Amino acid sequence: xxxxxxxxxxxxxxxxxxxxxxxxxxxxxxxxxxxxxxxxxxxxxxxxxxxxxxxxxxxxxxxxxxxxxxxxxxxxxxxxxxxxxxxxxxxxxxxxxxxxxxxxxxxxxxxxxxxxxxxxxxxxxxxxxxxxxxxxxxxxxxxxxxxxxxxxxxxxxxxxxxxxxxxxxxxxxxxxxxxxxxxxxxxxxxxxxxxxxxxxxxxxxxxxxxxxxxxxxxxxxxxxxxxxxxxxxxxxxxxxxxxxxxxxxxxxxxxxxxxxxxxxxxxxxxxxxxxxxxxxxxxxxxxxxxxxxxxxxxxxxxxxxxxxxxxxxxxxxxxxxxxxxxxxxxxxxxxxxxxxxxxxxxxxxxxxxxxxxxxxxxxxxxxxxxxxxxxxxxxxxxxxxxxxxxxxxxxxxxxxxxxxxxxxxxxxxxxxxxxxxxxxxxxxxxxxxxxxxxxxxxxxxxxxxxxxxxxxxxxxxxxxxxxxxxxxxxxxxxx
Numbered sequence: 001x002x003x004x005x006x007x008x009x010x011x012x013x014x015x016x017x018x019x020x021x022x023x024x025x026x027x028x029x030x031x032x033x034x035x036x037x038x039x040x041x042x043x044x045x046x047x048x049x050x051x052x053x054x055x056x057x058x059x060x061x062x063x064x065x066x067x068x069x070x071x072x073x074x075x076x077x078x079x080x081x082x083x084x085x086x087x088x089x090x091x092x093x094x095x096x097x098x099x100x101x102x103x104x105x106x107x108x109x110x111x112x113x114x115x116x117x118x119x120x121x122x123x124x125x126x127x128x129x130x131x132x133x134x135x136x137x138x139x140x141x142x143x144x145x146x147x148x149x150x151x152x153x154x155x156x157x158x159x160x161x162x163x164x165x166x167x168x169x170x171x172x173x174x175x176x177x178x179x180x181x182x183x184x185x186x187x188x189x190x191x192x193x194x195x196x197x198x199x200x201x202x203x204x205x206x207x208x209x210x211x212x213x214x215x216x217x218x219x220x221x222x223x224x225x226x227x228x229x230x231x232x233x234x235x236x237x238x239x240x241x242x243x244x245x246x247x248x249x250x251x252x253x254x255x256x257x258x259x260x261x262x263x264x265x266x267x268x269x270x271x272x273x274x275x276x277x278x279x280x281x282x283x284x285x286x287x288x289x290x291x292x293x294x295x296x297x298x299x300x301x302x303x304x305x306x307x308x309x310x311x312x313x314x315x316x317x318x319x320x321x322x323x324x325x326x327x328x329x330x331x332x333x334x335x336x337x338x339x340x341x342x343x344x345x346x347x348x349x350x351x352x353x354x355x356x357x358x359x360x361x362x363x364x365x366x367x368x369x370x371x372x373x374x375x376x377x378x379x380x381x382x383x384x385x386x387x388x389x390x391x392x393x394x395x396x397x398x399x400x401x402x403x404x405x406x407x408x409x410x411x412x413x414x415x416x417x418x419x420x421x422x423x424x425x426x427x428x429x430x431x432x433x434x435x436x437x438x439x440x441x442x443x444x445x446x447x448x449x450x451x452x453x454x455x456x457x458x459x460x461x462x463x464x465x466x467x468x469x470x471x472x473x474x475x476x477x478x479x
Contacts, residue, residue, distance in 0.1 A: 022334040026341060026382070029389035030275040030295045033338075037297050046321065046328040050300040121151055121191075121266045128186045134179075140166060141179040145192070153191040153263030154199065155180065190262035197223040203258045216243065216251035229255070232476045249477070276393035278346040278401075280357065287357050289346040291339060292393070299335070301328055344376045345386045349404045356404070357394060361424035366408030366416050409459075411452045422453060423463045430469055438472040 028036060041047055125146045134142060144165045148157030159176045184192040189206050193199035200221040207214055219241065220229060228237045229252065238248060259265065275295045280287055309321045349372065355363035369380040369387075376383070387401035408416035426444060433439040439447075441460045448455050464471075 018330045018334070021330065022337055023385070025334050025338050027385040027388060030277050030391075031273065032389075033297065037299070040331055041299075044324050044328050044331070046302050046305050046324045047299055047331065048302045050298040119266060121149065121153065121263045122146055124266045125149065125183065125186055125191065129183075132182070134182075137169060138179050138182075140169065141171065141176060142183060145176070145180055145183055149183075149192060149263070151263050152261040153188065153193065155192050155194050188259075188262040188265040190259065193262075195223065196260055197221045197226050199260065199262065200226075200255060200258050203262075204254075211254075213247065213251040213254050216247060217254040220251055220255060232474055234476075252477075274391050274398060276391040276398055277342060278390070278392040280350055280392060280394045282357070282395075287350050287354055289343070289350045289392070291343055296339065297335060299332060301325070301332070341376075341378070341382070342386055342390060345372060345378075345383055346392060346401065348372050348375050349392075349401060353404050357396065360396065362421050362428070364404070364406065364418045364420040364424070366418040367405050368407070369405065410454050413452060417453050419463070422448070422455065423467055425451070425453075426460060426463055427467055427469070430464075430475070433475075435477045438475040440472045 025033065025036070041049070126143070129139065129142050129146065141162065144162050145155065145157075148161065149155050159173050162176050163171050180192055184190075184202055186192070190199040190203045193202055201218055204214055204218045204221065220226065220237075225237060225241065228234075228240075234248065237243075238245070241248070243251070275292075277292050277295050278289050279292050280289050282288075305321055306325060309318055309325065349367070350357070352367055352371070353365060355365060369383045373380045373383045387405070390401045391398055392401055403420070406419040406421075408418055409422060411417055425448060429439060429444055429447060441464065442457045444464075445455055445457045445460045448460070461471075469475075
């Protein structure tokens with residue numbers, strides 16, 4: 001076959017490294033972005049933190065789209081200096097971002113408290129074991145027992161398992177049980193229990209004997225009665241215990257105040273912090289979204305190293321500085337693009353959901369990614385990246401941006417109602433229901449239909465479960 005050369009003209013899309021970097025920064029949360037910036041600062045000498053990126057009055061300047069590429073910092077909003085915010089955000093945000101760590105009585109966030117490894121329940125129990133005067137034999141038994149305690153604090157093994165684990169000791173059942181009772185005196189209260197009833201009884205025994213209804217609550221912690229409590233069969237419970245409604249209700253309230261999973265009190269996972277990147281305030285009668293400048297990175301090009309670059313020279317030092325200067329400029333441009341995109345999407349969300357900020361979740365409007373993408377002239381995937389793990393601080397709380405997106409359900413007048421608004425209505429109906437006669441899912445569907453919302457019973461059940469609300473059979477109480 002004869003070889004030939006053909007010239008063809010075509011177009012194809014190539015994702016450049018700079019575009020890949022911009023896309024990756026776009027989907028990072030504020031905490032992940034901070035970590036990414038730290039790594040870039042360590043690698044690139046042309047980048048530095050801009051600690052003086054404040055306004056003339058000493059306050060951080062607000063970011064507006066179109067700011068300088070050399071410095072990630074914006075000009076002050078001319079309308080913001082003479083406006084009075086309806087809510088003081090200073091105290092609330094400081095409490096959110098720099099609250100006291102667990103076990104820090106003075107409220108100081110020490111370096112050790114924030115960076116130390118979390119302690120597991122097993123380590124916590126072994127530490128207490130070292131502080132308890134056990135014999136060598138009992139200490140071996142205690143270690144075997146602690147190994148059989150799960151993260152919730154329950155002893156899941158059997159005495160036969162402990163005997164099989166330590167065959168050289170030729171253990172007796174009474175000896176193992178005595179050591180287990182010693183472990184049940186450890187912190188947290190209720191640890192080492194073999195079942196829920198014993199866990200609750202251990203906590204009740206540690207209460208002051210003068211605690212009202214303590215003995216009655218210990219009676220209800222018996223597994224035979226505890227099963228009826230879980231089934232909300234109060235009629236049978238009153239018949240078996242011969243207790244009046246008032247006494248039974250107070251004893252049940254005391255039981256509910258206990259912790260069924262005492263092991264959860266010992267943290268074995270690091271705390272997850274949320275830093276809102278958008279702050280929503282009402283100004284001159286309208287809602288406005290702005291970037292949280294405290295959470296935004298303030299970077300700039302190092303002017304000293306930039307002046308060292310001499311154009312036209314091909315030395316190794318100049319090539320090194322020039323390459324890192326280009327990387328620094330692209331990184332700043334990617335950060336600026338991320339901030340602009342985030343602010344555009346947030347302002348569209350606030351504009352579409354003004355009813356939510358004025359009246360609450362019941363006024364939430366249906367909103368999908370396509371609606372926002374069309375208004376900001378972006379692809380839906382870009383909007384999805386922007387709204388993932390990004391949070392907004394509002395007078396009604398802190399919400400992920402994805403919270404404001406929800407599907408719609410048809411109404412009798414031909415309109416639509418958002419799923420978030422329906423969930424809020426369901427919660428409100430359940431909160432106002434009689435305690436002794438909870439409202440069933442079918443009845444809730446009928447009540448919503450009276451308000452013009454067409455919804456099936458199974459949809460009500462799905463929304464109720466998403467709110468972590470038990471069914472009506474489990475919501476029944478005495479009063």
